[in-house]
Amino acid sequence: MLYDKARIYVQAGGGGNGCMSFRREAHVPKGGPDGGDGGHGGDVVLLCDDSLRDLQTFKRKAHYKADRGRHGEGALRHGADGGDLVVRVPPGTQVTSEETGEVHDLVVPGTRVVVARGGSGGKGNKKFAGATRQAPRFAERGLDGSEDWLALQLKLLADVGLVGLPNAGKSSMLGRMTRAAPKVANYPFTTLEPVLGTLDGDDRQLVLADIPGLIEGAAGGAGLGHDFLAHVERTRLLVHVLDLAPLDGSAPEDNYATIEHELAEYDERLASLPRILALSKADLVSDEEAEMVASIWRERFAAELPAREEWEESLEPTPVLITSSATGLGLDELRTELFRRVPVVEEAVLPADTEDLEEHRTFRPQPRRRKAEFEIERDEDENVWRVVGEGVDRLIARHDLENIDALAHVERRLHRMGVIRVLEERGFEPGDDVEIGGIVFELDPS
Numbered sequence: 001m002l003y004d005k006a007r008i009y010v011q012a013g014g015g016g017n018g019c020m021s022f023r024r025e026a027h028v029p030k031g032g033p034d035g036g037d038g039g040h041g042g043d044v045v046l047l048c049d050d051s052l053r054d055l056q057t058f059k060r061k062a063h064y065k066a067d068r069g070r071h072g073e074g075a076l077r078h079g080a081d082g083g084d085l086v087v088r089v090p091p092g093t094q095v096t097s098e099e100t101g102e103v104h105d106l107v108v109p110g111t112r113v114v115v116a117r118g119g120s121g122g123k124g125n126k127k128f129a130g131a132t133r134q135a136p137r138f139a140e141r142g143l144d145g146s147e148d149w150l151a152l153q154l155k156l157l158a159d160v161g162l163v164g165l166p167n168a169g170k171s172s173m174l175g176r177m178t179r180a181a182p183k184v185a186n187y188p189f190t191t192l193e194p195v196l197g198t199l200d201g202d203d204r205q206l207v208l209a210d211i212p213g214l215i216e217g218a219a220g221g222a223g224l225g226h227d228f229l230a231h232v233e234r235t236r237l238l239v240h241v242l243d244l245a246p247l248d249g250s251a252p253e254d255n256y257a258t259i260e261h262e263l264a265e266y267d268e269r270l271a272s273l274p275r276i277l278a279l280s281k282a283d284l285v286s287d288e289e290a291e292m293v294a295s296i297w298r299e300r301f302a303a304e305l306p307a308r309e310e311w312e313e314s315l316e317p318t319p320v321l322i323t324s325s326a327t328g329l330g331l332d333e334l335r336t337e338l339f340r341r342v343p344v345v346e347e348a349v350l351p352a353d354t355e356d357l358e359e360h361r362t363f364r365p366q367p368r369r370r371k372a373e374f375e376i377e378r379d380e381d382e383n384v385w386r387v388v389g390e391g392v393d394r395l396i397a398r399h400d401l402e403n404i405d406a407l408a409h410v411e412r413r414l415h416r417m418g419v420i421r422v423l424e425e426r427g428f429e430p431g432d433d434v435e436i437g438g439i440v441f442e443l444d445p446s
Contacts (some may be wrong), residue, residue: 004194008057010116011081013041013068015142018122022135033136034076035125037375039069041118041145042082045320052090055154066116072124074214083120092157092234098149107157107272115150119143122398126408138406140398142205143268156194158209159342161232163263163318165242166212166256171195172325174242177335201339208338209235233267239276244293245284252279252293270405275318276337277301279410283324290322325409376422384433384440387419394439411443 016038023031044066064087070079089095095104095115104113122140129136162170178197195210199284210230232238240259242252256277264271271444284292302318319337323330374389399406414420420443423434434443 001284001295003054003056003059006060006152007008007062008087008150008152009063009147010044010087010150011063011147011206012044012116012118012145012343014064014144015039015041015119015121016069016071016079016082017141018124018127018136018139019072019074019077020125020139023075028272032134033125033129034074036072036141037124037127038072038121039079039081040121041069041142042058042066042084043114043118043145044085044087044116046090046093046095046104046106046113046115047086048091048109048111049088050091050094052088054090055093055152058152064111065231066118066145068145069118069121071142076124076126078124079121081121084118086112089152090154092155095153096151096153098151100148108126116146116148123411135408136405138403138409139267140401141392141400142283143397153434156209157207158196158197159206160199160208160237160239160338161235162208162239162241162434163232163259164248164280165243165259167247168255169325170210170241170243173278173323173331174208176328177206177331178326185385198317199338201330201336205255206338206342217225232263232270233271237274237276237338238263238270239278239338241278244279244281244290247341260435262352274341276334276341276342277320278323278330278334279320280323280325282322282329283289284327294320294322298387317321374419374422376419376426378426384435385423385428387436391417392419396439401441403438407441412442418421 018038019032019035021035023034025031028090041125044064059137064085066085069082072079086374089106091107091109093106095106095113096102097115104115108114120143122142122366125136125139128138174195178199194212196209199206199210201206209232240256242256244252246252246255260271279290279294279297295319298317301320304317304400319341321330321334321337325331372390374387377386377388378384379386392414395410395417399410401407401410411420420428423443428434428443431442
C-alpha cells in the first residue's frame, strides 16, 4: 500500500537556562559573577531523502522532538546547544503547517527545511554585570522551542501520467512498456494506488505513473480519483488512455469529456499540460473502425489548435495513437512520442508556484520580528491591568519574578519599552496589580 498522507507533531528543543554563579577561589576576594549562558534548543529539520519512496515511516511514529539546550554553569561554562532532529521525507513531499498555513515543497534531494525552531538560551548573571550592578543575583531562563502539527502529502515525481476511466487499459499499457507489474484484471478499479514504471531510452529514462481510474465527480471526492489526482500535479505530460470499445457501452467521446472536466476542476494547470491521446484495446475492434475513430479525433484536435496557442508553443495538435497492450500495436510509436515530447532538463522540475531551492540548501524561515507594540487594558471586575504583547511575554517568560533582583530588572526593562509610561497615562497607581504573560504581580513604577 502506498502511504501518501501523514500528520505529524514536531517540537523543537527548549533553550537552556542561564546560570547564576559567583567566582569562588582561594585568595581572590569578591571574585564577581561567572554564570554561563544556556545553550540554544535544537531545531526540527525535514530532509528530502531520495532513498525513501512513501510516508510509511510516519504510520509508526507521529511525534518528533528535538533535544533541548544544556543549562549554563559556573566558571563561565556555557551550555551546549541541543542537537537538531532531522526527519527524512521522500522527494515530492508537500508540507503544510496547520498553525501558519505555510507550505514547503521538498522536491530536490538534499533540500532541508526548518519546520520548528529551537528556543534561545538564557543569559547567565555575568551578562548583567555592570558598573552600577556588580553582583547580579539573577539569570535568564531559556525559552521553549516552537511546536506545530504538520500535514504531509506525497505527490509522485513522475514525468508522464496515465489517466483515464477505470478499466481503460492504463495498467496493461504500463506493464507492457515498463518493468512495472501493476495488477491487471477485467473489472474496474483494479488499481487502488498509483504505480510507477521506468521507461528506458537510449540515453535517458522517463518515469510513468499509472493513476487509479477517475470517474465523474473525482475532483469533488467521488471514487478514488480525489485521493490520487495530486499525483499528476507534477507530471510534465499526460497520456489520456481512451477505450475504443467500452464494455459498458458508453460513448468514448463522453468518457473523454468526463476525464478532462475532472482534471480541469481539480487544477487548472492540469488542463494546460500537453496531452497524448492513446486509443486503447484496438485488438477488440477492426482496423477500419480504429482508423476512422482516430481520424475523427485528429480532426477535432486540429480544429481546436488556435485556442491552445497560449500554452503550446510548438502549436502541434495533440497526437492520437492507436494502441493495444495485448498485441503491442502502437506502443513503440507511443514510446518515441513520449521521449520526443518530454524535454531533457538539467535541473529538477519544480511546481510553477514554488521558489527554486538549490540542492543541499537549508531553508530556514525568516524569524518573526519581535513586536515592540503592546496593548494595555483594565479589568474592572478583577481590578487588574493586563499588558499583552510578544515582547513583554518573552520578557516575563525569561525571569523568575519571585527573585527580587530579577523583578527589579524586569521593571527597568518595562520602563525602557514604554510600558510604565502608558500605564501611568491610563491611570495606573503604585501597588496596582499587573498581569503580563499570565502572571500577576505588583509593579513599582518609581
